[in-house]
Amino acid sequence: MEIVNIYEAKSKLSQLVARAAAGEDVIIGRSGKPVARLTQIEEKKRVIRFGLLKIKIAKDFDVPLPDEIMAAFQGR
Secondary structure (H helix, E strand, O other): OOEEEHHHHHHOHHHHHHHHHOOOOEEEEEOOEEEEEEOOOOOOOOOOOOOOOOOOOOOOOOOOOOHHHHHHHHOO
16 A cells, blocks of 8 residues: 655545545555545445334224214214
């Protein structure tokens, strides 16, 4: 891996960013010594979680309603 000096990095920043986006690590140095690394950012994958709410359905959920409640729903 080559070390790119700061002056060259300033003049070729867009090319170095393209290389980093392609997955290559670019080392930036001062006086031949590495001081920084330009690297690709990995996007965090959004985790979709289903079933966050716990709903309990009563065992008698489908039992017919009493006559007085049905009458209220029907407007009688």
